[in-house]
Amino acid sequence: MSSVIDLTRDLIRRRSVTPEDAGCLPLIADRLSAVGFRIEHLRFGDVDNLWATHGAGGTVLAFLGHTDVVPTGPEENWTSPPFEPAERNGLLYGRGAADMKGSVAAMVVALERFVVSHPDHPGTVGLLLTSDEEGVALHGVREVVDHFTKIGQRIDACVVGEPSARERLGDLIRVGRRGSLSGTLTVHGVQGHVAYPDKAKNPIHSFAPALAALAAERWDEGNADFPPTSFQVSNINAGTGANNVIPGELVALINFRFSTASTADDLRERAEAILRAHDVAFSIDWHLSGHPFLATPGGRLREVVVGVCRDLCGIDPEQSTGGGTSDGRFIAPMGAEVIELGPVNATIHKVDECVSVADLERLPDLYEAICQRMLG
The missing domain is CATH 3.30.70.360 (Alpha-Beta Plaits)
Structure with a gap:
């Protein structure tokens, strides 16, 4: 079993109903620290946030995600317990499997691979995680951005791991939000x-x-x-x-x-x-x-993500601004180019939430390729 599946399973087991983190962020911090990332724990109110970076100066490429999940609803309605990951017919079931512990695990694995193979990469790569996305979102990325503004921390390009695909990985990316x-x-x-x-x-x-x-x-x-x-x-x-x-x-x-x-x-x-x-x-x-935002056509990150989907998924992704809101709405006003790329969103917030095992195993390859093309 691949490391991304193992990590996703470990994260699903943690009952991190918003705004609880239930130990997800320390687990991820320990993994990234072991490969040379600088770790900053940012706690605002009752919310835990994590900012992990590698490299210095240059283009700042951030990956953005959340460890909190929505409530399960009546657990007896689930085929298997929502916080006990289970595989059936090529799908991994559990609350947060698609939204978005699978993407978080894929980001961690991709970043580990990238910095090990490119220890002296130009620019800065970072991972920003919060436990306050599914709730009121007051002390999560919104407040982290206020903090970044005060200390002069910039983000130039941001990949959000929200589940974006319709039927298979790479068939749709979000290039903006209303x-x-x-x-x-x-x-x-x-x-x-x-x-x-x-x-x-x-x-x-x-x-x-x-x-x-x-x-x-x-x-x-x-x-x-x-x-x-x-x-x-x-x-x-x-x-x-x-x-x-x-x-x-x-x-x-x-x-x-x-x-x-x-x-x-x-x-x-x-x-x-x-x-x-x-x-x-x-x-x-x-x-x-949040205000609407759009990654301008011709932007570097937008072109890179489209190219990665074409090359690794064999598909020309639809470039959409549909759907609800995401934490990208807080990053875009910093002047960052924001693109959302993640797994199929068909079961998010539902009973028996699940993600394709095959898609999840491929997702770190996409995120790592983005790092290589942006910073390699």
């Missing part, structure tokens, strides 16, 4: 008896026409790299539980996934203008999770 803007909207009404609507103000009725307008709005047309901005309501809550009481307020959770064709400020202003135009009495708490 921004995410969320809002907690409170519509204010006046509680009362349903038999006396003249003495109350129903916030559900107030919000309904505005919601229809928000849902019908064409926020932008997107562009060559991104689809149009989307608006979604993920939750609406109102009422006391009684069928004879008009509620006093309504709370709705809303989200924009937006392209570079719009800005967060513009979306906020337009959404609030629609609410005001429909005479909605409201307050709203906005949260910007």
Whole structure:
């Protein structure tokens, strides 16, 4: 059994439900220290982060990942225990197998191989890991980047190991991500008896026409790299539980996934203008999770990753900006070129999460080839 499978199994056994690390980072730090990496443990709040580097100066190539995983859901629904790795029919099962302990293991193995075969490589290669990606992501990479900014640590190119592939390794890479803007909207009404609507103000009725307008709005047309901005309501809550009481307020959770064709400020202003135009009495708490980012066509890392997929996987990868968000959104504003390359994402966050053993055994070859072409 290959070392990448062994390490992935060891990581899966550690019950690192966000923001817990459960010993994953010390395990990885010990391995990389043994081949000459400098190790920095960065703890912010209740979150552990690891920054391991080899070399000095020159181009700074970073690999980025996370050791935390989402909760399993009812463990009895899993075919095998979620924190006991199991192989069946060429697949390795376990929570985090695809998202993203398999990629983390592949990065570690690739970096070990690279520095052993290129001990005097030009530039700097690094591995940045956090235990706060699947949760609120306040004290993970977001805070590490703040720390890097203060001390002058730069990153020029970054490979994120998020599971990106659709059907087989190398068939899709992420060359950017949309921004995410969320809002907690409170519509204010006046509680009362349903038999006396003249003495109350129903916030559900107030919000309904505005919601229809928000849902019908064409926020932008997107562009060559991104689809149009989307608006979604993920939750609406109102009422006391009684069928004879008009509620006093309504709370709705809303989200924009937006392209570079719009800005967060513009979306906020337009959404609030629609609410005001429909005479909605409201307050709203906005949260910007991240701005959109894009690796410019012709960028060195983008060309290298595309070339590696062609040469090692025999496929011309789709270059996508779809999907949700990743910690790459914190690295890109540093001026770094960010590309995401990882295994198939079909089972992430699901019961019986799994990864192809064959793909996982090949993934270190891709990451090592990126190191060689960027820094070799």
